[in-house]
Amino acid sequence: MSETGSWDVVVVGAGVVGLACSAELSSRGLSVLCVEREARAGQGTSSRNSGVVHAGMYYPTGTLKARLCVRGNASMWSYVEAHHVAHARTGKLIVATDVAGEQKLHDLLARARQNGVAELELVPVAFARSLEPNVRCRAALWSPRTGIVDAHALMHALAAQAREGGADFAFHHALAGLERRGAGWALHVIDARGERSTFEAPRVVNAAGLQADEVAALAGIDVDEAGYRQHYVKGNYFRLRRRGLVSRLVYPVPEEGLAGLGVHVTVELDGAAKLGPDVEPLAGRALAYGVDESREESFFRAAATYLEGLAREDLTPDQCGIRPKLARPHVAWTPGEPARDFVIADERARGLPGLVNLLGIESPGLTASLEIAREVADLLR
Ligand SMILES: Cc1cc2nc3c(=O)[nH]c(=O)nc-3n(C[C@H](O)[C@H](O)[C@H](O)COP(=O)(O)OP(=O)(O)OC[C@H]3O[C@@H](n4cnc5c(N)ncnc54)[C@H](O)[C@@H]3O)c2cc1C
Numbered sequence: 001m002s003e004t005g006s007w008d009v010v011v012v013g014a015g016v017v018g019l020a021c022s023a024e025l026s027s028r029g030l031s032v033l034c035v036e037r038e039a040r041a042g043q044g045t046s047s048r049n050s051g052v053v054h055a056g057m058y059y060p061t062g063t064l065k066a067r068l069c070v071r072g073n074a075s076m077w078s079y080v081e082a083h084h085v086a087h088a089r090t091g092k093l094i095v096a097t098d099v100a101g102e103q104k105l106h107d108l109l110a111r112a113r114q115n116g117v118a119e120l121e122l123v124p125v126a127f128a129r130s131l132e133p134n135v136r137c138r139a140a141l142w143s144p145r146t147g148i149v150d151a152h153a154l155m156h157a158l159a160a161q162a163r164e165g166g167a168d169f170a171f172h173h174a175l176a177g178l179e180r181r182g183a184g185w186a187l188h189v190i191d192a193r194g195e196r197s198t199f200e201a202p203r204v205v206n207a208a209g210l211q212a213d214e215v216a217a218l219a220g221i222d223v224d225e226a227g228y229r230q231h232y233v234k235g236n237y238f239r240l241r242r243r244g245l246v247s248r249l250v251y252p253v254p255e256e257g258l259a260g261l262g263v264h265v266t267v268e269l270d271g272a273a274k275l276g277p278d279v280e281p282l283a284g285r286a287l288a289y290g291v292d293e294s295r296e297e298s299f300f301r302a303a304a305t306y307l308e309g310l311a312r313e314d315l316t317p318d319q320c321g322i323r324p325k326l327a328r329p330h331v332a333w334t335p336g337e338p339a340r341d342f343v344i345a346d347e348r349a350r351g352l353p354g355l356v357n358l359l360g361i362e363s364p365g366l367t368a369s370l371e372i373a374r375e376v377a378d379l380l381r
Contacts, residue, residue, distance in 0.1 A: 006200040007033040007168070009380065010187050011207055012175050012215055014041035016151065016366055017358060018207035019158035020373035025205075026165025028377055033199060034167060035189060037174035042155040044209045046366065048289070048321030050266040050277070053077065053087070054364040055145045057112035057120055058254055058261065064342040066115045068368035068375070073145055075370045080149055083157040086269055092146035092249035093128055095137035095306050102139040104253040109141060119144050132246050134308050146249055150269055151366060158369075170199075178204065178218040184354060203354040203380050210287070210324050212359045219352055228343065228359050230324035231333035232284075235277025236291045238299045239318040243271055245307065252306055261363075263302035274318050275299050279335055282322065291317040326360035344372065346379045356380060 009025050011018045014036035022034045038044075053076050056069035080087045096102040105122065112120045120143045128140035159169070170189070176196075177188030184202035191197070208215040213223045213230045223229045251264035267273045278295060282288060296315050304310050326340040327333035343359040356376050365372070 007031045009203040010201040011205045013207040015046040016369045020369040022162035024373035026167040032167040054367045061114040068371040069364040072368035072371040085153045086150040089147035091144045094141040096139045101253045227329040232282040233323040234280040236320045237276035237318040238315040240273045323362040
């Protein structure tokens with residue numbers, strides 16, 4: 001690939017969303033360049049998550065999160081089967097341990113039905129216990145369509161598909177400037193040696209994850225005015241040293257305002273399990289990936305409400321990931337702030353034709369990635 005060139009579309013960011021966009025756009029016959037500042041794909045949030053293929057019951061009806069998650073669940077299961085990506089359709093229990101929680105399960109079921117979630121049902125406690133003998137609850141929802149996927153293998157498959165479609169990749173290239181040139185865009189990039197070059201394209205997809213607001217600002221958008229400023233909210237995990245406590249995904253009822261889904265048990269493809277993620281707003285823009293060990297006690301207390309036989313010694317600090325949370329314009333995100341929807345914005349109305357910005361792509365972004373890519377490709381048609 002030449003250092004300077006032109007393509008139909010430049011996708012900024014090679015996380016799961018940028019890769020899915022690259023694969024989708026190249027499959028529609030467009031020439032694609034995917035620009036990534038790291039040495040390889042998937043070094044950001046896409047490799048720091050729970051790997052859960054969600055069913056779509058949590059999100060307000062009609063939102064992009066709800067629609068693209070429900071559709072994404074179906075398309076993700078088809079994709080991983082067709083492309084031999086490691087996965088397990090483990091199913092998931094959402095459990096309530098008190099009366100208030102039981103009411104929330106009913107509300108969740110009603111919302112899930114409005115969202116078109118398939119197969120979710122309230123099940124007898126005995127059924128839940130037969131699936132997971134160590135889980136204590138007074139009511140439970142069972143979601144057989146929820147499961148887990150190997151996120152790295154998924155990204156590998158998407159990158160291979162994009163390459164087969166003719167897409168080029170420029171790793172170690174950080175976008176540093178974005179300006180209108182003629183009827184399209186000039187993208188100024190800096191490589192690992194600090195050398196500058198320029199790519200040109202009539203269309204640009206901003207899939208820069210945690211830095212997507214910075215990329216939008218490069219295009220001249222006032223991110224505070226637009227409500228595009230992303231606030232960093234860390235999610236810590238603690239690993240369970242002991243295997244066999246649970247073999248499926250087990251979630252408590254979600255937190256108010258959907259700050260997070262509550263400290264849940266995520267199983268992994270090798271049978272290991274971890275607790276988390278929690279919700280820890282970060283003050284600045286530093287990507288602070290250390291796990292705060294003092295949180296162990298709160299993790300233990302949260303999980304012990306529904307997990308019998310859990311001991312403090314079972315927990316050990318694990319990974320963490322950072323969510324790009326959107327708040328209202330000019331408002332810093334705090335845990336009381338309702339979760340905002342994904343932004344998939346065709347910026348023509350701002351006088352920036354050909355630019356699509358993706359912001360606030362937090363969970364269920366992995367599940368919805370293939371459907372986000374279809375939305376983007378439709379916008380750029
Ligand atoms: C703790 C946690 C748990 C989660 N669990 C789940 C889950 O179980 N299921 C689910 O569906 N979703 C989950 N998610 C959400 C999901 O992980 C994300 O929505 C998804 O990974 C976002 O992908 P992305 O491609 O937008 O971002 P990223 O993976 O962060 O990719 C963005 C890429 O852009 C690159 N980039 C940034 N700036 C530039 C630049 N200037 N130039 C070039 N490249 C640039 C970065 O290096 C990065 O590689 C979770 C998220 C978190 C934080």
